[in-house]
Amino acid sequence: MTPTRETFGNIPHGSVILFYCLTLLTLAVFAYGVWRRFKLWRQGVPIAVRELLAGNLRQIWGKLEPGLQRLLAEGLGQARVRGRGLPSVAHICLFAGFMMLFLGTTLLEIDHLASGISHALKFHQGTYYVIYEFTLDVFGLLFLAGCVLFLWRRIRRPASVGHRGTDWYVIISFLAIGITGYLVEGLRIVWQHPTGIAAHCSPVGLLVSGWFSGLTESSARSTHLAVWWVHAALVFGFIASIPYTRLLHTIAGPLNLFFARPELGRMAPVTMEEVEKTERIGVSAINHFNQQQLLSLDACMECGRCEEACPAFATDKPLSPKRVVQDLKELMTWNLKPQTSGRTESQAATSLRARALHGETIQIETLWSCTTCTACVRVCPVRIDPLTLITDLRRNRVGEGALSGTAATALRRMQSSGNPWGFPAAERANWSEDIGAPTVKENPSFELLYWVGCAGSYDRRAQRVARAVVKLLKHAGVNFAILGQEEKCTGESARRLGDEFLFQELASANIATLAKYNVRRILTHCPHCLNSLLKDYAQFGGHYTVVHHTEFLNQLLAEGRLKVAGGAPPSEAMTYHDPCYLARVNGIHQAPRDVLKTASTAANSSATDYREMPRNREKTFCCGAGGGRMWMEEEPQKRVCALRAKEALDTGTKTVAVSCPFCLTMLTDGIAAQSDSAQVKDVAEILAERLSI
Ligand code: SF4
Ligand code: SF4
Missing domain, CATH: 1.10.1060.10 (Alpha-helical ferredoxin)
Known part of the structure; x- marks a missing residue:
């Protein structure tokens, strides 16, 4: 006999009609809830949804593809859910189980409708049926496992997770749906008496059927009908509640994955026309x-x-x-x-x-x-x-002028002097006088522009990094130049603080200067300058190849243009702190490690004891200076740099290597407050010390 089962087996005709009426009612409640949320979303500033569908097929596909890829990888594939231990496992079990049960139920309904048209269209039978029943049986267990793990998590109430009363309803109704699903399956097996493979393709259902083996067929049928209704009612309740509970994320999440245009480090520009039209800047409502x-x-x-x-x-x-x-x-x-x-x-x-x-x-x-x-x-x-x-x-x-204090002062100084400290522009290149870094005027045939940045130009400690970079460039015979007095602050922290028009003013001035000297390739030791020159300036017509000094130095080492030799290698433990705007925002984290490795091992075989902090590369932890925080006072007991310095010191390190002037300042402060013996150095300084003369 061909293995199969009726979709509404043992369900009276009247119950089937009531089932479909309730289905319609449930869908209506669901649709109303989604429509209410949709109306709320629509109140925002319109996004160009229609533009997605404009153009020929190739153009449309080009616009839809990134969103669809995110949906596949991060929605269906749960790529961003992974990696958090138990919560990730719980979500993946629940999601995989739910999706398979949802797909199975949909296929069952399609089979029911198709076989209603013609029996020849029925496909829920034979090998398909066996695979279907087995797959759903197994995924039902995954679903239940996810429910139990989430229930346990809810009971434990971790502080970072939100808790609402409706969460209990959601998790308990999920559990009840899973359990009643197996009860329905077990009771069906009792009254249907399937034989052969049809009896064994639902192993969990078969196990559950054993609990009811004492029932007569008629009792099994009436119990099956009752439990089937409980199961159906739970499913109706669950579907109807989606837009009104935390389950709303199952609709808004995939939509957001599709529409989000997330590129770390890139901000949307604001134009004067927009401000004149809307009579506001930013968001006030x-x-x-x-x-x-x-x-x-x-x-x-x-x-x-x-x-x-x-x-x-x-x-x-x-x-x-x-x-x-x-x-x-x-x-x-x-x-x-x-x-x-x-x-x-x-x-x-x-x-x-x-x-x-x-x-x-x-x-x-x-x-x-x-x-x-x-x-x-x-x-x-x-x-x-x-x-x-x-x-x-x-x-x-x-x-609205609501920013005051030291950060507001830094913004004013950026505007008046082109740097956040308010030092004269005429002193910008003083640091380079005795080291002979040529300006663009002195070396008009330069191939690479070294963008020194405000810290490298004016901050005494960061000046040592700039000098180390120049020493290395000269040693490698690189044909470079600096802008000298003509360089201004990139405006990066002004933009992230919220002063868009000050940023645009500084960016326009710098872009004009860079155009004057036909600059195409820029080297910088500051990840904030790198990100701004690369991503912010491109929005205003400034398109450059921008390279971080750790990448460039690594390249010079690989080409043999820099050689490390002589002297005792550093013998004390070292760690490296990844700057957010280098490692996370721009994905540069291997080059600095390679430079440090080369600087430590070239002299002889006794390599430096290199230790990694727990939070590294893209998962790095901030030094506390980004977003304009560099220019704000911070209570000593609430300093981000103290936390990061402790993490570095906990590795037992004596040298903390950095590759950002902000990180250099912050971690120097953080380390100094906790250790007398540890030091913070830029990667360029460490390499310059190991240079073979
Ligand atoms: S924004 Fe919401 S969903 Fe995203 S990580 Fe934070 S709590 Fe989780
Ligand atoms: S400081 Fe906090 S809120 Fe701001 S970007 Fe970092 S993680 Fe997000």
């Missing part, structure tokens, strides 16, 4: 965010990954990226509610007043606490971008 940003708020499942990665949160500052997203979501839900149904006018007014955006929903200290390290963006499984929410809010606060 929730509907000033764009539609994708509002959608992203609903994609958040409060997993807490961003909070765990956030250096501001780790040092007790009033910032949690998860909280920012959730507070904005709450504000969207309240303020953008189309009508105040069920509330009196005064209640509505109170709610609206209580949910003003700046100062009440989001505190100004929250905004200034962010180092723009991008850790939260990198770890979010559904590509929510709390950083851009923050910088959009910052833009408005700066535009």
Whole structure:
């Protein structure tokens, strides 16, 4: 006999009709909930959805492909969910089990409709049936395993994870759906008496059927019908609740994965025309965010990954990226509610007043606490971008003159003097006088422009790094030049602080200078300058090949143009701190390690004892200086650099190698407060010390 089973076996005709009526009702409740959220998302600044479908097929595919790839890899493949131990395993089990059960139920319904048209169209039989039943039986176990793990996690209530009353409903109804599914299967086997392979292709169902072996066929049929209804009711409840509970992320998450345009380190420009048109800069009300940003708020499942990665949160500052997203979501839900149904006018007014955006929903200290390290963006499984929410809010606060103190002073000095310290432009190249770094005027045929940056030009400690770089370039015979007095601050920290127009002013001046000298290749030892010259300046017509000094030095070593030899190699333990804007934002983390390795091992075989910090490469932990925090006062007990310095010292290291002037300053402070013997050096300094003359 061909193995198969009826889709609605043992379900009376009346029950089947009621089932379909309830299905329609459930879908209506589901659709209403999604429509309500959709209306909220639509209140934002429009995104170019229609443009995605404009052009010929090839062009359309080109625009859709990245989003579809993210959906495949990160949605179906759960690529960004992995790597967090038990929570990752729980989510993957639940997701895989759910998707397979959902697919199985859909196929079952298709088979039911097809065989209703013609029996010849029935495909739920034979080998297909055996594979289908076995696969669903196994994935049902995965689903249950995921439920149990999530239940355990809910009971443990880790602090970084959000907890709501409805979470209990979700997890318990999931468990009940899984369990009643197996009960229905077991009871069906009892009354259907399948034989041969048909009896054994559902091993779990067969096991469960043993519990009911004492039932007569008629009792088995009536119990089966009752449990089938309980199972169906649970499934209806689950589907209807999706848009009203944390399960909303199952809709908004994939949509956000598709629409997100996340490229770490790139910010959207603002034009004067936009400001004149909207009479505002940045975001001063929730509907000033764009539609994708509002959608992203609903994609958040409060997993807490961003909070765990956030250096501001780790040092007790009033910032949690998860909280920012959730507070904005709450504000969207309240303020953008189309009508105040069920509330009196005064209640509505109170709610609206209580949910003003700046100062009440989001505190100004929250905004200034962010180092723009991008850790939260990198770890979010559904590509929510709390950083851009923050910088959009910052833009408005700066535009309204709400930034004061040392950071505001730094911005004023950038504008008046072209550097955050306010030193005269005429002194910008003083550091290079005795080392002979040629300016573009002195060496007009240069092949490489060395972008020194403000720290390298004016900060005494960072000047030593610039001198080391020049020493290495000269040693390797590189034909380079510096801009000297004509170089200005890139404006990177002005932009990340929220002063877009100051950034654009500085960028325009620098782009004009670079054009004057026909600069195409730039070398810099500052990851912030690198990112700005590479990604920010390209938005304003400045297109350059920008290389970090660690990459360039590594290349010179590989080509044999730099040689390390002589003297005793450094014998003490060393670690390397990855700067956020180098390792995470621009993916450069191997070159500095290679340079350090070469610098340590070339002299003889006794290599330096190199030790890796737990958080390294893309997972690096911020030094605390990015996003303009370099120019802000920080309470000593809340310093990010102290935390990172401790992590470095915990490796037992005596030398902390860095490759960013901000990190150099911050970690020097952090280390000095905790150790008398450890030191912080730039990779270029370490290599220059080992140079073969
Ligand atoms: S923003 Fe992303 S990482 Fe943060 S809690 Fe929400 S889903 Fe998790
Ligand atoms: S960018 Fe960094 S400091 Fe800012 S919220 Fe995200 S993790 Fe926190």
